[in-house]
Amino acid sequence: MSTVVQPPRAPLSRFIVGLWDGMNFIRRLILNLLFFGLLFLFALLVLLAIVGGGSRQAPLLDRTTLVIAPEGELVEQYRTDPFMRALAESGGGGTGEVQLRDVLRALEAAKQDARIERVLLRTDRLTFSGYASMREIADALAELRAAGKQVVAFGEYFGQQQYLLAAQADEVYLDPEGGMMLEGLSGYRQYYREALADKLSVDMHLFKVGEYKSAAEPYILDGASPESKEADLYWMNDIWQRHVADIAKARGLTPEAINAEIDSLPSGIAAAQGDLAQYALDHGYVDGLKTFEEVEQLLADRGVADEDADGGFRQVAMRDFLAHVEPRPADRRAQVAVVVAEGGITGGDQPPGTIGGESTSALLREAREDDHVKAVVLRVDSGGGEVFASEQIRREVDALKAEGKPVVVSMGDVAASGGYWISMNADRIYADASTITGSIGIFALVPTFPRTLEKIGVRTDGVGTTRFAGAFDLSRELQPEAGQAIQAIIDRGYRNFIGKVGDARGRSSEEIDTVARGRVWSGTQALDRGLVDELGGLRTAIAKAADLADLGTDAWRVRYVEKTATPFGRFLTGLVGSRAGGLLVGHSDFARGLLARAVPRAEQDLRLLESVMTPVPGKPVKAVAYCFCEL
Incomplete structure (x- = not known):
């Protein structure tokens, strides 16, 4: 057995190794202190919540x-x-x-x-x-x-x-x-054709049906088309004059x-x-x-x-x-369920504030399978989105009706394009006089970048086994024949849209086409054109749903069907919402800073546009039913 004796390190090497070991020790020490500090803070919150018993509700006195x-x-x-939200309120601010x-x-x-x-x-x-x-x-x-x-x-x-x-x-x-001061309504937005086509050399290819379908105009024009200005001014004037009349009536x-x-x-x-x-x-x-x-x-x-x-x-x-x-005990009376469909419509499972083809359908399905739910109100506040996701939700509305449960749609601020698609099969559609609706039409927007790539010396070349293999590659020019295929898809989608509206509203496709073609209407204008049934708000729609289900006047209650928090999430919410937890978190600059970074505000329209431009296997392009018509 032999022993290998390591030569002693040079002084400089020993210094560097010692410095590195010292830095590692300090790093582990800081991380451990932070971990145990957070653990102690959490344990203290739990203890205070248990000892304090939560916040005690003050009595509500006369006058x-x-x-x-x-x-x-x-x-x-x-x-x-x-x-x-509980963390934000405990920190001294609102929920936003x-x-x-x-x-x-x-x-x-x-x-x-x-x-x-x-x-x-x-x-x-x-x-x-x-x-x-x-x-x-x-x-x-x-x-x-x-x-x-x-x-x-x-x-x-x-x-x-x-x-x-x-x-x-x-x-x-x-x-x-x-x-x-009162100044009137306006609808101005930016137009990017010159920036995209001339400056960045991005070719935007628009495929649509309907001269009033203007949602994608900013990407292909330098200003609003005459048809867009005509249609927008028509519904804006109706909403504005009603707004003035409402103020005048209230103020004498x-x-x-x-x-x-x-x-x-x-x-x-x-x-x-x-x-x-x-x-x-x-x-x-x-x-x-x-x-x-x-x-x-x-x-x-x-x-x-x-x-x-x-x-x-x-x-x-x-x-x-x-x-x-609010009643605290569980109430098992007959229910009118309210499902909220708010935000852009995209595929898959989406969080609250966005409509998911799967997630919103799941909420409607939950209402359908619940024996206590006798009728459903679908509250729609959406400018639309993906056609396929909209169709998934419409099918669930049909399934509810087939189950014998009346469905009433209550349109909020906007229920246009895809927002109308998910509404049209309801037993009754209510809109406020100033709701923005209609925009029955679809489009597809396809950007191609060959000129952009050439500017930096990049070109696309290769081979394909058929004439159209790679025809929808965004790094290549879009062939006219491929454009014809996309337009055929959009034409079919529009026929499908107006056909379904016609079936739902008891009218022919030709009749629906005269009030469709992407045109936007106010709630009053939509009522005059047979696209909605009555004017009224959420409370009116709920009462109508109960009436259609023959629930009487007092033998039912309203329940919102929404995604529920996890048990651990509910525990944390109650903990922070307690008096003891609120006092501790409310004075924590760290908690307030963490909150400010944890609730970012994303621009929904840009997120939707990014989503619909993402290719799907088997589809050269996504058909979109969307309206940039919110005020």
Whole structure:
């Protein structure tokens, strides 16, 4: 047995090895400290939640003011998971999203609750989503006032959409340094033909049916086509004049006076010496100029002063109020199920806020297989998307009807193109007068890049076993014959679309073609053309579904069929939502920073465009039924 003796390391080598070992030790130490620190934090949260027993609900007293001050985007359903929303609220901020159903439910409950004396309404921090949803809240506010409940509105700045809600109040107050003005609707967007074709040498090939199908025009033109301008101005004028009429009715003004003031807007603002708040007061849009502190004092004087409450008056926030009025025990009465279809329509399993051909179909299937569900309301707020995914959902609507369960569609702000496709087979279709719908048509957009590649010295060459092998390779020029094949696919898809609409609406394909061809309509215009059955909002549609199922008046309840959180996710949500967990997380800069990075906002239209341009095996191109018609 022999022993090999290693020669001693040189001084420089020993220094480098020692330095490396020291750095490794420090790295492991930091990671271990971080791991055990997070573990300790989690254990502390669990302990505090157990000891604290969660947050205890404060009693709801008489003569309480309900504060409805939504902050964020008005949505049909949350797009973020419950844990992240609870974490955001515990961190001192809003969730960034407000569910339409929650606002409507709070107003409906306040109308009947004797403990609610009045409502303080703040809409200036609510992000506009569309005119249909705003009008539904406006109707609920008007009903609340009709029931004898006072509504006081305050804002620092009102957009013309937010102002529709504020105008429903008995009194509207504006901060003296704030402002509001009505200016009208517009629909402007960027056009990329020169940038794509001339600058980047990208050839965009558009295949469509219908001269009004303008969703892909920005990629092939330098400006809107005459047909696009004609159609857009037609439905925009209808929605805008209704918006003006709604405001005029609420404020005791006339539409003619409001339109005249808009036409003379510069001189009117100049007459108010540039003071937008004074301009709003002079023209009767608000009742007074007050700071928020002055409005709070007014409410304390009229209601019940409470030094311990925010603002000094007895109040309850909308979220806390809903916790009082919502039934807690499981209710197994007959149900009207509501399935929300919001966002772009794409294939597969998609998260809330996006419609998935498989995931939305699964929710409808769940409602079909649940014996407690007697009718279904499909709430649609979508500009459309992939044709195949839309067809998957339409088939599930048909399956529900075949099962004997009535299906009623409630169109939200937008139910156009693919959004109309998934709606058309319902037993009854409701739209708000200002819903954007129609756009019955499809298109395909195929970019090719050979000229782009040549600019950097790259060329495509090779062989194929048939004439059309590789014909749809985006790095090659698109052959005219291949273009003919794609156009034939789109033509067939359009015939299929109008044929299905005709079958669903009891009309011929030729009749549907006259109101289709990609043209967009307002809800009122769609009603006149037989594309929807009645005007009404979500509450009206739910009541109709119950009526079609013969459920009577009180023997049923509403249940939203949605994806449920995992048990661990529900545990974390309850943990962070507890008083103890909220106190700890609420003072954590780390948690707030983590949240800000964890809830990114993606541009849905760009994501949809990327999706439909992704090739599918067996399909040279995806047929798309989409409408870029949201305001």
